[in-house]
Amino acid sequence: MTGEASQTPQPGGRASAPGELGLLQSFLNTYYDIEAEHGGDVLATPAALGAWLSRRGLLDRARPDAGDLRRAVAIRESLRELLQGNGEDALDRLNGAADDATVEIRFGPSGPRFVPTQGVGGALGALLAIAARAIIDGSWARLKICPGEDCGWTFYDGSRNQSGRWCSMSVCGGRAKARAHYRRQRGRRR
16 A cells, blocks of 8 residues: 555655655655655645555545545645644544545454545545554654745654654755854844
């Protein structure tokens, strides 16, 4: 089910999130096309949503419509808000957008697993199931939104103490430090 998830480029050479969490990270970063339409929304049209889900093995023949696209973007944006600590409102929007997202639960020797049903609802359900597992197992806390000006990239913080702040220290972190330095220098001259 992960398809190209781990192949999504990351700023500054940072590693993608491991396993299926990489798929969720890739979905969260569809707001900004880092490869082709530099800066455009990857999920700009229902066809683009269908192509993105199909490349990752989440969708077979179903063709998303405008309503599916609205739900997918609402789920993406609500999950991004949750990562930024915007709780109650994001949860309400997420629950509303997740109404048609469906998965089945299967129990096996290694524990329960979520299996997506058919169609766009199943594909979105699979992404929400990954988010639910990540919240339960604690790996959700390793996904962070870069606070860099004009950034907002979701990155995986693989550091031991989970202290990562920037998607790329050499890009966003360096820019923030340069701005702070400039402001300090400018303040001293007055």
